[in-house]
Amino acid sequence: MSLINEQTRGVFTLFKKEVLRFWRVAFQTIASPVITALLYLLIFSHVLEGRVQIYDDVPYTAFLIPGLIMMSLLQNAFANSSSSLVQSKVMGNIVFILLTPLTYLQFFLAFLAAAILRGLVVGLSIYLVALFFVDMPVVHLSWVMTFAFLGSALLGTFGIIAGIWSDRFDQMAAFQNFVIVPLTFLSGVFYSIHSLPPVWQAISKFNPFFYMIDGFRYGFFGKGDISPWVSFAVVSTFLALLVVLSLKMLKSGYKLRG
Amino acid sequence: MTLPAIKIDNVQKHFGALHALKGIDLTVQQGEFFGLLGPNGAGKSTLINILAGLLRPTNGNAAIMGHDVVSDYQAARLVLGVVPQELVFDPFFNVREMLRFQAGYFGRGKENDAWVDEVIESLGLSDKAYTNMRKLSGGMKRRALIAQALAHKPPVIVLDEPTAGVDVELRQLMWSFIRKLNKQGHTIILTTHYLEEAEELCSRVAMMKQGEIVALDTTANLLSKFAAKNLSVQLKSGHLPSSLLPMLKHQEATVFTLALTELNQVEFALSELRKAGAEVEDIQINEADLEDVFLSLVGGA
Ligand SMILES: Nc1ncnc2c1ncn2[C@@H]1O[C@H](COP(=O)(O)OP(=O)(O)OP(=O)(O)O)[C@@H](O)[C@H]1O
Ligand SMILES: [Mg+2]
Numbered sequence: 001m002s003l004i005n006e007q008t009r010g011v012f013t014l015f016k017k018e019v020l021r022f023w024r025v026a027f028q029t030i031a032s033p034v035i036t037a038l039l040y041l042l043i044f045s046h047v048l049e050g051r052v053q054i055y056d057d058v059p060y061t062a063f064l065i066p067g068l069i070m071m072s073l074l075q076n077a078f079a080n081s082s083s084s085l086v087q088s089k090v091m092g093n094i095v096f097i098l099l100t101p102l103t104y105l106q107f108f109l110a111f112l113a114a115a116i117l118r119g120l121v122v123g124l125s126i127y128l129v130a131l132f133f134v135d136m137p138v139v140h141l142s143w144v145m146t147f148a149f150l151g152s153a154l155l156g157t158f159g160i161i162a163g164i165w166s167d168r169f170d171q172m173a174a175f176q177n178f179v180i181v182p183l184t185f186l187s188g189v190f191y192s193i194h195s196l197p198p199v200w201q202a203i204s205k206f207n208p209f210f211y212m213i214d215g216f217r218y219g220f221f222g223k224g225d226i227s228p229w230v231s232f233a234v235v236s237t238f239l240a241l242l243v244v245l246s247l248k249m250l251k252s253g254y255k256l257r258g
Numbered sequence: 259m260t261l262p263a264i265k266i267d268n269v270q271k272h273f274g275a276l277h278a279l280k281g282i283d284l285t286v287q288q289g290e291f292f293g294l295l296g297p298n299g300a301g302k303s304t305l306i307n308i309l310a311g312l313l314r315p316t317n318g319n320a321a322i323m324g325h326d327v328v329s330d331y332q333a334a335r336l337v338l339g340v341v342p343q344e345l346v347f348d349p350f351f352n353v354r355e356m357l358r359f360q361a362g363y364f365g366r367g368k369e370n371d372a373w374v375d376e377v378i379e380s381l382g383l384s385d386k387a388y389t390n391m392r393k394l395s396g397g398m399k400r401r402a403l404i405a406q407a408l409a410h411k412p413p414v415i416v417l418d419e420p421t422a423g424v425d426v427e428l429r430q431l432m433w434s435f436i437r438k439l440n441k442q443g444h445t446i447i448l449t450t451h452y453l454e455e456a457e458e459l460c461s462r463v464a465m466m467k468q469g470e471i472v473a474l475d476t477t478a479n480l481l482s483k484f485a486a487k488n489l490s491v492q493l494k495s496g497h498l499p500s501s502l503l504p505m506l507k508h509q510e511a512t513v514f515t516l517a518l519t520e521l522n523q524v525e526f527a528l529s530e531l532r533k534a535g536a537e538v539e540d541i542q543i544n545e546a547d548l549e550d551v552f553l554s555l556v557g558g559a
Binding site for chain 2: 258
């Protein structure tokens with residue numbers, strides 16, 4: 001039996017279209033975030049290497065790389081689903097999808113899968129490029145993959161919510177600027193939260209991005225600020241909540257079907 | 259009895275305080291070429307969008323080929339192709355890609371490609387099949403929009419003002435293709451503001467006004483019922499007597515066109531003119547057209 005039959009072709013087609021949408025402009029959607037991450041890497045490692053030591057046997061540059069990978073992966077998974085939805089809404093071509101027999105669940109899965117793919121492709125590209133600069137062992141590949149997948153799924157889902165809610169590009173940009181970016185920078189991409197004052201350490205524990213980055217980093221070095229199992233539980237819970245919320249929005253036709 | 263292509267039962271739609279559809283009842287049989295006419299804001303697109311599932315009815319039910327558009331929406335949408343009124347397009351893809359995606363969403367695969375190519379050719383898009391949507395002219399975008407609605411070869415086709423901004427050549431090309439589909443058994447529902455078009459194509463029409471259907475009949479019946487003939491009189495001197503003003507449809511210089519509901523009104527008109535001392539230079543009697551029906555039903559206030 002073939003995987004693609006009449007029932008599943010619709011959702012595969014939508015997934016394919018969403019993938020081609022970013023792949024056609026890969027310079028902007030993949031190369032450009034990779035270059036941005038590299039600039040961060042060069043500047044921060046140049047300035048801080050040797051001055052900051054977080055784990056005894058891990059050079060700062062190596063410490064930084066998982067954080068940068070995760071940051072870019074999260075931002076790009078979010079950007080993919082949110083910008084595709086907002087753009088289709090603004091252009092009006094979302095009707096081409098709304099007129100089809102696709103269910104709200106299929107709609108969700110196709111947009112989510114494309115967002116995950118974009119996040120993973122960006123993340124993997126940064127990893128491969130970073131190998132030129134520094135030796136990057138992976139202690140627990142399964143944790144690396146788990147958090148990469150959960151992180152891109154979480155932000156892909158969040159992007160779907162933001163994309164449905166936003167009627168204009170500037171509203172979506174507000175999500176990016178006032179939610180995604182601050183949460184990323186306050187999550188320990190560039191530092192260990194143990195280097196923060198106790199108050200900020202406590203605040204960071206409310207930030208889901210902290211768990212994604214810490215769990216991901218644990219996969220590389222076999223050590224982190226907290227147990228990867230705790231991170232796994234927290235991130236999975238957040239993901240489940242956002243999935244339920246976005247499915248509710250889609251099912252009700254919120255802002256899509258009047 | 260075969261299932262009706264479209265069955266609408268007491269469909270109402272509120273937009274906040276606005277009562278956009280006030281209880282529409284309408285049945286369109288399979289194989290019909292049906293016209294949905296009415297002035298701007300009458301509620302035509304609202305009704306179509308309810309059929310398409312883009313809007314939800316506040317009240318009432320609608321079904322396509324027996325499938326309820328809300329409770330059995332997947333089956334309903336599978337058999338429906340809608341050309342939206344707004345000229346929308348996806349700027350990332352070319353015409354052929356878009357058509358193949360559109361067919362794919364409906365579960366169609368490679369076996370459907372021959373049909374996609376037939377649609378492309380029939381709508382005069384062959385030269386543009388590999389052109390990005392963004393680079394098409396307005397009329398070409400309209401063709402692509404029509405093609406997209408047909409990509410999965412739906413038995414019921416709804417066209418919401420497909421000829422807005424389209425040149426004569428495409429209109430003819432498009433109508434001959436749509437007619438061919440109609441002959442093959444596809445049901446066609448059309449809205450248009452070009453009434454000659456509706457008169458020529460549609461065997462039955464509904465006229466809507468302010469969210470209600472004010473007339474629903476075969477085109478032929480409407481034409482004979484509402485405005486049998488037009489009488490044009492050119493006056494050499496004198497004025498149109500006030501007793502004829504209610505019949506006046508339009509005036510161009512000294513040519514007055516009167517709408518007659520019955521032929522014997524000709525005598526009345528002429529005797530009134532004589533009484534008023536008007537001198538008639540020329541007289542013409544013309545068949546009424548759908549525009550006359552339209553104006554007498556939905557025109558004015
Ligand atoms: N999404 C909406 N929100 C609020 N009001 C709406 C909405 N869509 C339509 N309307 C209103 O409903 C009424 C019917 O609009 P509709 O678009 O159905 O008219 P129409 O018959 O298609 O007109 P046209 O010939 O101009 O296309 C109008 O008064 C319109 O302003
Ligand atoms: Mg309309």
